[in-house]
Amino acid sequence: MKLNFHKNHKLLFGVIFWGFVFLSLIIAVFPALWVQQENKPLPASEPMSEVERRGMKVFINEGCVYCHTQQVRPIAMDENWGRPSAPGDYARVNRPSVWRQTPAVLGSERTGPDLSNIGKRQPSAVWHYMHLYNPRSVVEESIMPSYPWLFKVAENPSKNAMVVSMPGDYGPSNGKIIATEKAKALVAYLKSLKQVSTDARPTAAQKAKADSVAAQAAKKEISGATIYADNCASCHQSDGKGVQGVFPPMVDDPVVMAKDPTKHIQVVLYGLQGKTIKGTAYQGAMQPFGKLLSDEEVAAVINHERTSWGNDAPTVTAEDVAKVRKNDELNKIQAEE
């Protein structure tokens, strides 16, 4: 037979088949193998626990990845989500069983927030349970589905059951909401999503990017309202009214309204838990923001809280925040001595 694509079907389809196999090897199979060799978990990261692994399975089965990325790009617009993602961030995400592929946690759409750092941004398990049972109970404008099938309703929950109390109309009319093992695992997984420091030396391209990110960040205007919306509103709510019995309101709060801002600054820097305010005990845990926000940013968000929703308390400066940080460090050293 002649070497003619138009007449020799063996030649034609042979080239089509083997040509595609060849191209696939060089663009997909070999790179995948090569990437796997370099694919070491970051030294600072810890292996996933058994329960976190089960949580990742729930995360995948419910299709959370269709709306939530876990992928911070090395560009300025992504810096709110954390540092740029590194290959090592995903090295511990592996095949759960012979039946299923390695989970696609990177995601391709960001209808909801990126979750690379959700464990740092939102460490409160109570918040996560409420949010899963009905997202609108803590984020009014959310369009995320509710996951009631991860919970049970019981009349008399046993002592060690994880009871979730929902505010107002969000709970069932009778009985109490109990988190199932699946919900507990999912929350454990979400709380485990924290970026750790990368020791790997960045490539030239990444470094150039990182520099430009830093330059952009330096130029960026600091807005207390934006910092509040991104970090505080999911618990304390955008109207500052909090969630009854779980997250205290900012409106007329004694610490927020106090003339001396020291306590207010300390709460933002170091977090708070198990506090009774104006006779109400609040279950939610607040995380420390001292390492996430600069002095200027802490001052901006505190001033936003002190001057919004009818609040009218004296404002603070970045120097005040720096002073509190410094004093507390000195006190701590003295205490240790």
Added chain:
Amino acid sequence: MNKPSAVQSVERPLTVEKAKAEERIETSSKSVKLIFSFIACSAFWLVFGTLVGEYLGFKFIWPEIDTISWLSFGRLRPVHTNVVFWGFLSQAMLALALYVVPRTSQRELFSYRVGWASLWLMNLSVILGVISLMAGINNGAQEYREFIWPIFSLFAFGLILVAYNLYKTIANRNVKEIYISNWYILAACLWTIILAAIAYLPGYQQDGISQTVIQGYYMHQGVGQWFTPMVLGLTYYFLPKLLNRPIYSYSLGVLAFWTQMVFYTMIGSHHFVFSPIPWWIQTVAIVFSVGMIVPVTAGTGNFLLTMRGKWRSIARSYSLPFILVGVIFYAIVSYQGTLEAFRSLNKTWHFTNFTIAHSHMSMYGFVSFLVWGGIYGLIPRMTGYEPPQFAVGAHFWLAFIGVLVYSIPLMIGGTLQGLSWIAGDPFMESVTLMAPYWVWRAVGGTMMFMSHLIFAYNVWKMRPQSNKNVDEPSNS
């Protein structure tokens, strides 16, 4: 013969008379049955899959519409994508391929038994896949390969049978040359078999980023090396046939074929621009995305030049308008895809609803319209029964206006989402600003869904009937 005027008349104040499918193709009843069965299954999956899609669109407006696990967004989304991929479009394309390949090889299909086996396997795979996805069992939520391997291997096996059947038909052809349609059609089958194998075999695709490299390769080619070459191959047959004139340039078709194979294979990773997969793979993908201008321009140019001066024939036909829309969408979405790959534009559009608009313009505006053009061009000539012209017109306009109403607002909204992120606004703003665009999407989606009900009705009207008197017109 007196041709009826294509101008509006008193009896038809709103529509024009379209030409009837006058010729009747001589085909064996075996082939009619098999091909029509593929079409009927695909019509069912179209209605089912887009009903699911429609419902998903509503959930953006009413997130509390239900709280049933089997109907939740995260489980139904892959049901929608996989059903329209493997149920609707794949089976519709194969129906037409099972006609085109034997026809251009001037012989019967190699084996009807193998043909039926592939139909059963594919439908079984889609049914089991839908149930498992709704039950919350998926393949690591890897897009477009969400069916776990025991279920997808049924589909893959069906595809291997199809490829074998078509290859044997071509190998035993009664003409010397292999017509260009057969290049595209059989290549699509072979490439997709390789793709499915690479997507599911273990060993090289391991943890995290290693897996992501394969996913970038797979999710892109799952679309572009299956649906694209298939419908292009079919169009290389149906367009010249329905216009009754040869394709403008055979060599352009050959050029487009080889460039499609080489360029398209390299660009999958443009779905992961700025991700931690190796920077060079991303750059290769972007460079070849620009290269795609060659096959796309060659392909659409070839089709449009074949249509030149024949606009009246297109206006008088009820199948050719679908093909015209499909060809134009092919050009638009492909150039759009190239733009989306550039890092500067990717930054704004990636992760936003712009991507959803893009995927619907390609799978719907491009692929589905070409498939419908082929179905309306072929089936009446095979069975002798034509669908009511008004119903075909209603299908066309609802689907066409529907996809525009669907995708234009999503492109605008998606761009605004990206700009909102760049401006550093609170994240929730990018959700709340989408509200009106999601309403428009639901409106467009509803029009599209209604057109599918009409299409299913038309398929029913075109069904083969045993007591058919060939000369009797089916509608008056």
